[in-house]
Amino acid sequence: MVSYPDSQGAERSLAIRRPPSVTSHSSRASTARRHRPHRSHFGGASYQPQNEFPVFTHTGDVQILIANGRKEQTYLLHKLILAQCSGFFEAGLSEEWANAGEGTSQPSNSALARLPPGAPQRPEKQRWKYELDWGQDDDIPMLVQKKQKTQTSMFGGDALQSSQQPPPPRNKPPTPQAGFFRSMANFSSLHVPAHQNDPDEDTFRDYDNLFRVFYNYPPALDPINIANAYVECKSLLQLADMYDALEVIGPRVDHHLLRFQGRLWKQIAKYPPSYLKLGYMARSKAIFSEAMVHVVGQWPQGINQLRNQIPTPVLELIEDKVDELDELKAKIEVKLFRLTLTTSRGERVTPSNNWLEWMAVSLFRQWLAENTTPPPTPILKSPRNTDNAVSSPPSPPPFNTGRIFRLLGQPAGGPSSYLGHDECKRFLKLSPDHYNRDNLRRFERRVEEIKNKARDLVKPLMRNFLELDLREGGLPYLTCTRVEPEEFPWDE
Structure with missing residues (x-):
């Protein structure tokens, strides 16, 4: 015997095992037999039915069969799970639906009479069955309930009764019998290779x-x-x-x-x-x-x-x-058309006090009007096709001012894509008496001043509520729309 000191200073003894008695040996042998894998009478291990998705052999009570004659898939699932996840199954598996027109289903008196005296009366076990009805060619396939009842037999087994026969498949080879599916339920989780061109x-x-x-x-x-x-x-x-x-x-x-x-x-x-x-x-x-x-x-x-x-x-x-965005754009457009320049004395420029700067304001307003107004409908005869029939003119693309506001809102210091040097030069040349290098420079500076004011006005339209990274390339429309948390239409 080997001794070790414990926490109290005492010694704990490790007893040497005695030889096993005949009784303990037989007990261990019996335990080993209980835990040893079962063997079938044919020399191989017996197959244990699974109890996991998609076939819960021991606990499932709703059988779902999807078959088209070339492939079949069987599920044995739970009423509780299906009813919790789907309103369709919640209604179809309800007691009201199950007993509609049939009354309460109880074991018959003859079945009870065949039970041995004193045997407990097990309640009837209810099972449901669904099959996918493919319908006609244009119909949407839909699960159809084929209610089946399972009554407890006198030997404790379950006798399966089907209330209806499955409908014939749509223009497909006949499917195997329902009994075959029940016997193969344990193998339904195995992958069945489908035909490459199977439309289903x-x-x-x-x-x-x-x-x-x-x-x-x-x-x-x-x-x-x-x-x-x-x-x-x-x-x-x-x-x-x-x-x-x-x-x-x-x-x-x-x-x-x-x-x-x-x-x-x-x-x-x-x-x-x-x-x-x-x-x-x-x-x-x-x-x-x-x-x-x-x-x-x-x-x-x-x-x-x-x-x-x-x-x-x-x-x-x-x-x-859309209405909110249009209203915001309209308010900003009014402010843009009211943009002006002032003289050194703080007066608004006019043709009488500063003709050159007034022309810069006029150029900006003309450009804004042309680009924020839909183009006029061309007055042209409708073209005729080869059959001498008048063809309808093509509809113009929707007019969207988002691109114009994005031009107005370009960051300062970046490349200007509107009213640049060439445009200012061509415009000023229309008045040869005022065109020279100094006037052109002053004219361009005043145009840039108006553009800076416009940039500040359109900032509310430049907000971006997208997750998309716009640094890789801008969009030709505005992205300042925002859906507030209380506005999602499914929260009502």
């Missing part, structure tokens, strides 16, 4: 992503190509909208797209109406705000892509922001 592959992907998010798994979305990621996210959101699950799916889509960072902002700048609709469905404040700035700045350029495709509150928000 996107549907399988979207439903799998939908259920993955329900169970807090990340959706399988493209992490590299943002164009592919947009298409996959949009398709998933449309599916979530069908099943009233946008509140659950939206944050996952938002999180995935925001990981692209700078590439995302560039894509939004290229396709603002598309990302505005996606941002609204995903309830993404970042994406929605970014797209809104572009849409309002370019308005009405994207009106055809948004009209009748977005909810009324979103369209009303766009129109309100």
Whole structure:
């Protein structure tokens, strides 16, 4: 026996093990047998059914089958999870829906009579089944409930009863029997390679992503190509909208797209109406705000892509922001036209007290009027096509003054892109009596003074509320629109 001092100064003894008795040996052997992997009667290890996504063999009570004759995917999920994540399943799996027109389902008297005396009466176990109905060629595939009841047998097993037969697939080879799917449920998590040109592959992907998010798994979305990621996210959101699950799916889509960072902002700048609709469905404040700035700045350029495709509150928000921007531009335009110069005595320049400086003010106002007023409609005969029919003249592009205000707001000291040296020289040459080198220099200085005043006036329009880095290149429209926290249309 080996002894060690303990904290009290006493000694603790480590007893030497005695030889195992027959009883303890048999006990350990029994324990080892309990923990030893089960063997089948055929010499191999017996298969243990899984109880994890997508097939919860022991606890799942809602079977979902998606099959098109070439590929099938089976899910065995939980009523509680599906009802919490989707309004569609919350209604379809409710007791009111389950008992509609059928009354309360209880075990029959004959079934109870066959139970052994004194045996506990187990309550009936309810199971639900959904199958994807592909419909006709132009229909949107939709899950249809095929309610099935499972009653407890006298031997403790479950006898499955299906209330309906699955509908025939749309112009596809017949699918295997329902019993085959039940027997293969444990293998449904294995990847089944689909045909490369299977037109339904996107549907399988979207439903799998939908259920993955329900169970807090990340959706399988493209992490590299943002164009592919947009298409996959949009398709998933449309599916979530069908099943009233946008509140659950939206944050996952938002999180995935925001990981692209700078590439995302560039894509939004290229396709603002598309990302505005996606941002609204995903309830993404970042994406929605970014797209809104572009849409309002370019308005009405994207009106055809948004009209009748977005909810009324979103369209009303766009129109309100456009009105606010137009009102701000109108106020600043009035101030710009009132810009003037003063003489050394503090008087406004006029043709009588300083003709040269008054001409500088006139040149600026003329340039501003020409560039902030839509061009007149040309009076031309409509061209005729080869069929001698009068063709409608092409509609002019929308007139947007954002580019003009950006010119006015250029930083001081930068290259001037309006009313530069050449323009001032050509204008002054129109009055040969006043054209000389000294007058040209003084004229240019006074023009620069007016431009500096204009730069200060347009500063409210030069604010930028985009995440996009504009240092790589400016935009031809204004980006001073801001969506306030209380203005998001889904918070109402």
